[in-house]
Amino acid sequence: MRFRTVARLLAVALPLALVSAAVAADTPGVTATEIKIGNTNPYSGPASAYGTIGKAIGAYFKKVNDEGGINGRKVNYISYDDAYSPPKAVEMVRKLVEQDQVAALFQTLGTPTNSAIHKYVNQQKVPHLFVATGATKWNDPQHFPWTMGFQPNYQTEGRIYAQYILKNLPDAKIGILYQNDDYGKDYRKGLHDGLGEAAKKLIVMEQTYEVTDPTIDSQIVNLKNSGANVFFNVTIPKFAVQAIKKSHDIGWKPTHFLNNVSSSLGTVLKPAGLDASKGLITALYQKEITDPQWKNDKGYLDWVAFMKKYYPEGALDDQSNAYGYLAAQTLVQVLKQCGNDLSRENIMKQAANLKNFELALLLPGMKVNTSPTDFAPIEQEQLAKFDGERWMLFGELYDASKK
């Protein structure tokens, strides 16, 4: 009797154990019922304002799980605080990979933190998908075949403005104001590269500021006095408000290109004054959630419904919450495409095989595309002019992958 029970138990347990061992051997982080996804975000420290992205992503996976998961598997989302510190990011990512055994890393946030883990994840051959940073170096499938970017990078955006200037403003005298770090320099390089030979002739002055400066008033006065009639404004929100106000106050009326980083109506244009902001030009890829033109848009309304149900404490005027939602939707698409083969190789293969994937919070007509040689998912942007109330999109969608 007892022997039989044991034998019966063994008969059931052994094949199960063998199967799960076989599965575990080549697909870490995946069982018949769940898939483990790892993430690091700055929930504390100097960049903690971005931590809401990690929370919005978690909320979206909760929604996915409530609706039955992906191909029958629930997403087990493990997100740790790295405090925006590179050593902490290394420790937490090693914990995710070696101890928690996640199938893939997703949306790890920050340029310095991702730089610190870049080599490691590629040596370990762990998918390192849709990193949350605008630096240009993540699109390098030849040297880093396991790392993939997400949003359009700063250089691409700089090139878009350059193309517009070359085509439409032949008498341009360009003045640039940029933040003296990688972010500012990436934009500047994009503009220079886009202008090509003409750069030397067209750019009449370049001014910089430090992120710790109290004001940039003198830089604006210098730019005005240089006779520039085009202003390329590469500043973060706090300084963008100052720049828009100051140039309005001293009566400088250039064609004013404002970088996407500061395109928020709620945090930049309203504080700077809607009247002073009239005529600004920027490049967009997401629907600006504080812009009244989207208030009846289905994509926007779906997002609001999601926020209210799954992340009620999240702010409805913080674009980061929309960004996290976009990124999570993209990963879900990749996992859907994987079907039942959730090996790390196949996750990477499917991430590099997104074809005309559409997201409701991207601008109308935009599509996400990747390939084995193109690890930059979102490469389209469209110019928009501020009419005193909303961003009016104009011209065609620019596609960096086709240029």
Next chain:
Amino acid sequence: MTPRSRPLTLALPLVTLAVAALLPFVLSNFRLFQFTQVFIYAIALLGLNILTGYNGQISLGHGAFYALGAYTSGIMMDRWNAPFLTTLPVAGAVCLGAGFLFGIPALRLEGLYLALATFSLALAVPQILKYFEHWTGGSQGLVLSKPEAPFRLTLSPDQWLYFVALATLVLSMILAWNLLRGRTGRALIAIRDHHIAAEAMGVNSALYKSLAFGVSAGFTGVAGGLSAGAIAFVAPDAFNVFLSVTFLVGIVIGGLASIAGVVWGALFIQFVPNWAQDISKAAPWAIYGVFLIVFMYTMPRGIAGTIRTVWARRRVNVRSSPAKGGPP
């Protein structure tokens, strides 16, 4: 010291060391990496403890020396392909010099004023590092290769780094012990307790204070150099003000003016934030704060101080009742 306790006080560190030397063959690489970090922090804490614990000078800027050490190692490996081990003494020497020089103006400041002056160091250094972009890689930092074990030792990089950090820690502790148990140690403590009395007895207060600053920065610099190898990346964001505060937390929790205490302090600053995060995702730093308060309330003299007290009390008990614990 009674004859009976001498073998015990010697045996305990040796057993601990033996266990530590065996860990690499038992633990996973990730755990090894965490313990490597503990050893590195312990060396930095040892440096700070010489200054603050033994000499009574408060520093809120030791993160700056840690950064300087890390960049010294990082630049040597990145620019000149220097072997990792050779960069550590250089990192220590550079920081010793920098610490000594900083110690001279710091002589005029005491207590809170010195704390503020060193705080400015912690604030300024990450920005200054960005300025020398050609050497430091600016805000992008320097991506390094993880040091491999030399002489065809069959150790994984994690095991190798663990042993290097462990050996450096043991060496540093022996050095510090030798420095502190004799004249120099007595002079440092005398200055801490009553600097006028110390000077009256002929202690050159100015020299010893700047020396303490230099030696302290030197140890912390070596720790920084080790961290550059272990993380294989240096960037200004790794050395913010919070790091300096963390070091201060470490020596107070571990035990001021205690060499063994730095290991306890290092264990605390490495593992407690992680536990706090495991307990509550929503408010990890509130939990961390609770841990801090509980530790300070129950062990006001730090972990090492409490162990010493408990140990001393036990010995008194043993001696007063020889029938229970004495040799037959």
